[in-house]
Amino acid sequence: MVNFNGNLLSEDSTFLNHQNRGLKYGDAVFETLRVVNGAIYFWEDHYFRLMASMRVLRMEIPMEFTLEFLQDEILKTVDSNDCSNEPCRVRLTVFRKDGGLYTPATNDVSYVIEVKKLDSPFYILSEAAYEVELFKDYYVNADMLSNLKTTNKIINVVAGVFATENDYDNCMLLNGSKQVVEAINGNIFLVNGTTVKTPPLKDGCLDGVLRKKLMQIIERDDVYELLEESISPFELQKADELFLTNVVVGIQPFTKYRKKEFSSEVSKKFIGKLNAAARLA
Structure with a gap:
């Protein structure tokens, strides 16, 4: 079942048009x-x-779009998919209503909520090989729009095709200044010694929720120091660890970039703390 503007519909329903x-x-x-x-x-x-x-x-934010209203709509959709007692991935999409060309006829919005079951209620660190490469065909703009989670993700899509065609598990995206910005599906963290670095928002990375949570965890840690600084491609092969974060997988360690292989000791430390933070959220 999907939720379209509060109405629960079967997944094969036709409720969007050209x-x-x-x-x-x-x-x-x-x-x-x-x-x-x-x-x-x-x-x-x-x-x-x-x-x-x-x-x-x-976009015009509807008066009813309170935190409690959207939470209730999400949980209603979760329940309709028999996931109330199971872990699941939910996507909430908000789009401007039909009308106009580039300039919209209205700023009013509609929404769709989708649900998909997940395997585990916990963030689990994968032990599988995970090889990555730089994607250099196109670049992420270093501006505020790149910080937003919009449906303008064509660079991520083309990078995903490139990764599949070349047998990589993921790619790292660059901005116009050739700085490493993010992975196809998450924010990037680089570990070197006791320093953990992640790109700043001004470089064009997504303003990720898990990025924010992990940064807070690292800032409170007694061992590791957090740096929010640009990452050069030249730093990648000197790093001890590289990993991505997103709200679905938590932390995904990279095991190989070109000739460099990485450990995952820091990832293992912080995955547990992320699980603790999630239970308290």
């Missing part, structure tokens, strides 16, 4: 959520990021 602005212009924002046993992990952070993104894109 006029949809998310399809025609990428005029949409979304949040990917992890819901476990009826609890939405880091829901307040997701909600306030969604509201901020809608304001930046000049």
Whole structure:
């Protein structure tokens, strides 16, 4: 079942058409959520990021779009998919209503909520090989729009095709200054000694919810120092560890980049702390 503007519909229902602005212009924002046993992990952070993104894109925020209203709609959709007692991935997409060309006829919005079951209620660190490469065909813009979680993800899509064609598990994206910005599906962290570095928002990376949570955890840690600084491609092969973060997988360690192989000791340390933070959220 999917939730379209509060109405629960079967997945094969036809409720969007060729006029949809998310399809025609990428005029949409979304949040990917992890819901476990009826609890939405880091829901307040997701909600306030969604509201901020809608304001930046000049979307009209409906009066009923309170934190409690959207939470109820999400959990209603989770329940309709028999996931109330199971871990699941939820996508909440908000798009401007039909009408207009590049300039919209209205700033009013509609929303869709989708649900997919997950295997584990916990963040589990994968032990599998995970090889990555740089994607250098196109670049991420270093501006505020790149910080938003919009449906304008064509660079990520083409990078995903490149990774598949070349037998990589993921790719790292660059901005116009040739700085490493993020992975296809998450923020990047680089470990060197007791320093953990992640790119700043001004470089064009996604303003990720898990990025924010992990940064808070590292800042409170007695051993590791957090640096929010640009990452040069030349640093990658000198790093002890590289990993990505997103709300679905938690932490995904990279095991190989070109000739360099990485450990995952720091990832193992912080995955447990992320699980603890998620249970308290």
